[in-house]
Amino acid sequence: xxxxxxxxxxxxxxxxxxxxxxxxxxxxxxxxxxxxxxxxxxxxxxxxxxxxxxxxxxxxxxxxxxxxxxxxxxxxxxxxxxxxxxxxxxxxxxxxxxxxxxxxxxxxxxxxxxxxxxxxxxxxxxxxxxxxxxxxxxxxxxxxxxxxxxxxxxxxxxxxxxxxxxxxxxxxxxxxxxxxxxxxxxxxxxxxxxxxxxxxxxxxxxxxxxxxxxxxxxxxxxxxxxxxxxxxxxxxxxxxxxxxxxxxxxxxxxxxxxxxxxxxxxxxxxxxxxxxxxxxxxxxxxxxxxxxxxxxxxxxxxxxxxxxxxxxxxxxxxxxxxxxxxxxxxxxxxxxxxxxxxxxxxxxxxxxxxxxxxxxxxxxxxxxxxxxxxxxxxxxxxxxx
Amino acid sequence: xxxxxxxxxxxxxxxxxxxxxxxxxxxxxxxxxxxxxxxxxxxxxxxxxxxxxxxxxxxxxxxxxxxxxxxxxxxxxxxxxxxxxxxxxxxxxxxxxxxxxxxxxxxxxxxxxxxxxxxxxxxxxxxxxxxxxxxxxxxxxxxxxxxxxxxxxxxxxxxxxxxxxxxxxxxxxxxxxxxxxxxxxxxxxxxxxxxxxxxxxxxxxxxxxxxxxxxxxxxxxxxxxxxxxxxxxxxxxxxxxxxxxxxxxxxxxxxxxxxxxxxxxxxxxxxxxxxxxxxxxxxxxxxxxxxxxxxxxxxxxxxxxxxxxxxxxxxxxxxxxxxxxxxxxxxxxxxxxxxxxxxxxxxxxxxxxxxxxxxxxxxxxxxxxxxxxxxxxxxxxxxxxxxxxxxxxxxxxxxxxxxxxxxxxxxxxxxxxxxxxxxxxxxxxxxxxxxxxxxxxxxxxxxxxxxxxxxxxxxxxxxxxxxxxxxxxxxxxxxxxxxxxxxxxxxxxxxxxxxxxxxxxxxxxxxxxxxxxxxxxxxxxxxxxx
Numbered sequence: 001x002x003x004x005x006x007x008x009x010x011x012x013x014x015x016x017x018x019x020x021x022x023x024x025x026x027x028x029x030x031x032x033x034x035x036x037x038x039x040x041x042x043x044x045x046x047x048x049x050x051x052x053x054x055x056x057x058x059x060x061x062x063x064x065x066x067x068x069x070x071x072x073x074x075x076x077x078x079x080x081x082x083x084x085x086x087x088x089x090x091x092x093x094x095x096x097x098x099x100x101x102x103x104x105x106x107x108x109x110x111x112x113x114x115x116x117x118x119x120x121x122x123x124x125x126x127x128x129x130x131x132x133x134x135x136x137x138x139x140x141x142x143x144x145x146x147x148x149x150x151x152x153x154x155x156x157x158x159x160x161x162x163x164x165x166x167x168x169x170x171x172x173x174x175x176x177x178x179x180x181x182x183x184x185x186x187x188x189x190x191x192x193x194x195x196x197x198x199x200x201x202x203x204x205x206x207x208x209x210x211x212x213x214x215x216x217x218x219x220x221x222x223x224x225x226x227x228x229x230x231x232x233x234x235x236x237x238x239x240x241x242x243x244x245x246x247x248x249x250x251x252x253x254x255x256x257x258x259x260x261x262x263x264x265x266x267x268x269x270x271x272x273x274x275x276x277x278x279x280x281x282x283x284x285x286x287x288x289x290x291x292x293x294x295x296x297x298x299x300x301x302x303x304x305x306x307x308x309x310x311x312x313x314x315x316x317x318x319x320x321x322x323x324x325x326x327x328x329x330x331x332x333x334x335x336x337x338x339x340x341x342x343x344x345x346x347x348x349x350x351x352x353x354x355x356x357x358x359x360x361x362x363x364x365x366x367x368x369x370x371x372x373x374x375x376x377x378x379x380x381x382x383x384x385x
Numbered sequence: 386x387x388x389x390x391x392x393x394x395x396x397x398x399x400x401x402x403x404x405x406x407x408x409x410x411x412x413x414x415x416x417x418x419x420x421x422x423x424x425x426x427x428x429x430x431x432x433x434x435x436x437x438x439x440x441x442x443x444x445x446x447x448x449x450x451x452x453x454x455x456x457x458x459x460x461x462x463x464x465x466x467x468x469x470x471x472x473x474x475x476x477x478x479x480x481x482x483x484x485x486x487x488x489x490x491x492x493x494x495x496x497x498x499x500x501x502x503x504x505x506x507x508x509x510x511x512x513x514x515x516x517x518x519x520x521x522x523x524x525x526x527x528x529x530x531x532x533x534x535x536x537x538x539x540x541x542x543x544x545x546x547x548x549x550x551x552x553x554x555x556x557x558x559x560x561x562x563x564x565x566x567x568x569x570x571x572x573x574x575x576x577x578x579x580x581x582x583x584x585x586x587x588x589x590x591x592x593x594x595x596x597x598x599x600x601x602x603x604x605x606x607x608x609x610x611x612x613x614x615x616x617x618x619x620x621x622x623x624x625x626x627x628x629x630x631x632x633x634x635x636x637x638x639x640x641x642x643x644x645x646x647x648x649x650x651x652x653x654x655x656x657x658x659x660x661x662x663x664x665x666x667x668x669x670x671x672x673x674x675x676x677x678x679x680x681x682x683x684x685x686x687x688x689x690x691x692x693x694x695x696x697x698x699x700x701x702x703x704x705x706x707x708x709x710x711x712x713x714x715x716x717x718x719x720x721x722x723x724x725x726x727x728x729x730x731x732x733x734x735x736x737x738x739x740x741x742x743x744x745x746x747x748x749x750x751x752x753x754x755x756x757x758x759x760x761x762x763x764x765x766x767x768x769x770x771x772x773x774x775x776x777x778x779x780x781x782x783x784x785x786x787x788x789x790x791x792x793x794x795x796x797x798x799x800x801x802x803x804x805x806x807x808x809x810x811x812x813x814x815x816x817x818x819x820x821x822x823x824x825x826x827x828x829x830x831x832x833x834x835x836x837x838x839x840x841x842x843x844x845x846x847x848x849x850x851x852x853x854x855x856x857x858x859x860x861x862x863x864x865x866x867x868x869x870x871x872x873x874x875x876x877x878x879x880x881x882x883x884x885x886x887x888x889x890x891x892x893x894x895x896x897x898x899x900x901x902x903x904x905x906x907x908x909x910x911x912x913x914x915x
Binding site: 072073074097098099100101102103104105107108109111113114115124125127172175176178179185 | 820
């Protein structure tokens with residue numbers, strides 16, 4: 001095990017922003033949407049830069065798909081507005097229907113037309129009259145698009161049901177790219193695929209869209225997918241955007257406890273904040289921009305807690321779960337020795353059960369005592385968060 | 386991506402798109418709803434007629450006409466007919482289905498089709514065949530015989546479809562819990578057939594109430610035959626109308642009983658993963674008795690009537706195929722069948738669209754009104770149209786339009802069920818995908834939704850067409866003067882004991898019904914899996 005000195009987290013690559021910018025491709029302002037008496041979107045603001053990739057992530061029912069459908073033009077916002085390239089397409093009495101928005105859309109299951117061949121699907125949105133070379137050019141364009149999504153052009157003659165799930169999604173992407181949209185909307189396009197295929201298809205799709213320079217919005221409930229796919233992640237909860245920012249930032253510095261827990265495993269500990277140092281069962285941990293002083297809740301990611309060869313912070317192994325590449329270890333924390341004599345009782349130190357991760361399954365057995373250390377900064381939330 | 390996107394194609398379109406325009410489907414939901422409401426109201430005409438006529442007759446007269454010995458006699462006949470025939474049909478239908486689908490019956494694939502085949506012989510043709518061979522047939526016993534042989538496939542088809550799609554894992558679980566083969570069948574399999582049995586039994590009972598020709602031929606009086614006699618003698622008389630009220634009351638009771646009997650338990654397969662193949666029990670020493678029983682059943686229900694019809698065709702010789710008599714009836718049947726099929730399919734579309742794309746209590750109640758009407762006997766629908774057309778729009782009485790309208794009401798569910806299945810194959814996401822690809826809503830609808838629904842719509846239209854080709858009661862009441870169809874011509878000849886003359890019409894109706902039976906058989910297998 002290599003010991004590393006605690007280091008500060010790197011600066012985010014892109015500053016989180018919801019402010020309209022001159023480079024904004026899509027601008028959503030104060031959008032609300034109701035279905036009957038149920039408010040699905042409660043005032044959403046989002047700005048997406050040209051050529052950027054944004055993932056809207058949230059639990060089921062958070063309103064993320066509704067937001068995507070509003071952008072596509074399948075739904076009408078109750079209030080607020082949506083602009084594409086600075087031109088209002090919905091809201092304030094303006095309405096541009098879906099077929100005039102020139103936005104690419106890939107549905108969850110691809111939504112390939114079952115009565116058409118792969119080639120006919122790809123060519124569906126093409127107008128031969130507008131292509132130089134007419135119908136012959138359409139065939140060339142189909143081959144070009146299929147190659148772009150790493151499919152054999154010979155597949156053009158097949159029917160959708162003769163393709164695997166991953167191939168169907170690639171055809172759906174090729175079909176959407178055929179009209180050269182500036183904005184591509186992906187509605188959980190990888191969720192129906194099994195794990196191995198999902199990663200491969202996601203990489204392929206990201207590569208194609210990146211090379212084409214298309215502004216992309218991905219809706220997903222899969223946190224890992226959102227973090228790996230996009231350069232901007234928008235976390236949705238209860239019809240509102242809880243946080244928008246670069247994936248690293250939203251993962252390591254979530255805005256609140258719910259966002260922290262939604263985006264991945266989180267170790268939450270009661271702590272005492274003084275200046276920029278929080279004291280808890282894991283000792284003193286630096287916190288950037290603490291929200292308050294005194295009692296707070298501290299959030300660390302499991303991978304920030306490492307097993308050390310020696311040290312004052314200790315925990316007893318409760319149980320372990322072996323997952324192959326890593327083992328999660330549940331530990332009951334001991335009271336730090338400097339606090340054990342009862343000098344400071346301002347926080348309930350010791351006794352919490354936390355989860356950490358380690359690659360070596362044999363390092364921990366139930367009942368063993370391990371020494372721990374923390375890497376990086378923690379995030380503090382007010383006690384009532 | 387090319388760079389010509391710098392000038393977005395929608396840049397100039399915003400103003401032309403119209404301010405404040407709402408997104409709307411090609412046929413706005415409100416338009417579809419209005420059409421569906423109009424159709425539902427139209428379909429309630431027969432029920433409204435019965436209610437109106439009962440109210441107009443006055444309480445005292447109604448009581449006098451309903452509570453009399455003749456009605457008691459008809460009531461007894463009808464109730465006895467149902468009490469004997471329905472259980473017999475359930476026994477034969479479920480028994481046959483179990484043998485075919487769940488045992489190692491030799492030739493089970495052939496038996497599967499042969500047991501559905503009797504449905505290809507209209508009940509009145511079946512009755513004709515039996516009477517032509519045994520002229521002394523009459524009364525309740527004969528009624529039960531002919532009705533059972535004609536209608537047991539109505540239970541067999543859904544039961545077989547359900548058995549073939551039941552998850553064998555449930556039976557395996559029961560066996561693992563220590564239940565033997567027979568106990569598994571009675572405690573696990575049979576309860577799962579509840580929907581198929583109650584649904585099939587309802588259909589049998591409704592057919593028993595509605596059937597005219599088959600019972601008239603063997604001189605067995607039911608409400609329907611009595612109403613027809615009243616109509617022919619007094620034309621729209623109060624007594625006939627009161628009998629129709631009692632008949633409608635019967636139908637409504639049956640519908641309620643069926644809903645109650647169906648229960649609320651879930652019978653569909655739960656969980657994911659591939660379904661295992663159905664288990665088949667060895668018959669051992671019962672193989673031969675089972676084969677003989679099925680042989681006897683199919684021989685009586687299908688083989689004998691077909692043989693008798695063919696014998697009369699042969700006996701009649703070339704003379705019975707006189708084109709001047711035969712062709713007009715065939716052409717009229719094809720014409721009515723085609724017109725009825727097209728109109729019914731078009732009329733069913735708004736209702737199916739609402740039910741699939743916008744399911745709600747509203748769409749369900751609209752659908753229900755159609756199902757109630759279509760469960761009414763053809764004679765009630767016929768009488769309602771006779772009365773309404775004479776009193777409200779006298780010019781249209783006995784016109785083609787009124788007859789087609791009656792066909793629409795009688796057979797709407799056949800088109801509706803198919804259209805619903807077809808529309809379910811064309812989810813709105815496909816429409817939206819087409820719109821996102823630049824196609825306007827109407828074009829998306831035509832190129833995607835309509836195109837994907839077309840095969841199912843055609844299947845539904847075929848079923849309606851074939852049902853019209855065999856319809857007798859409403860056709861007798863409503864067809865324009867001088868019009869002859871295969872069914873009416875067959876009826877007129879067989880009523881005159883011209884069995885040979887009626888035979889070609891019977892044969893043609895059987896030939897037309899064969900594909901309908903096959904379609905129903907295939908369709909029920911698909912539905913059972915959903």
